[in-house]
Amino acid sequence: WERSVYGVSKEDIGVTSCMICGKDSDLCIDHCHSVGTVRGILCGKCNRALGLFSDDPLRLIKAASYLIAPPHKNP
Numbered sequence: 001w002e003r004s005v006y007g008v009s010k011e012d013i014g015v016t017s018c019m020i021c022g023k024d025s026d027l028c029i030d031h032c033h034s035v036g037t038v039r040g041i042l043c044g045k046c047n048r049a050l051g052l053f054s055d056d057p058l059r060l061i062k063a064a065s066y067l068i069a070p071p072h073k074n075p
Contacts, residue, residue: 010028016041019040028041028044030042
């Protein structure tokens with residue numbers, strides 16, 4: 001079904017693990033919702049995370065910065 005939706009299958013892409021976390025199960029084709037182009041292979045969790053951030057790289061950078069240096073730390 002992937003080929004009919006995206007024009008390509010996971011096997012065509014040739015990646016066997018998530019391109020973000022490296023997990024090798026629950027893999028899916030990641031695509032840009034605004035343009036429809038295939039970006040790569042992600043696990044379901046990483047794919048959903050990108051969607052929850054609306055595929056916005058600046059929001060993801062801000063989230064990473066927040067995790068690296070939280071503004072409030074308990075003593």
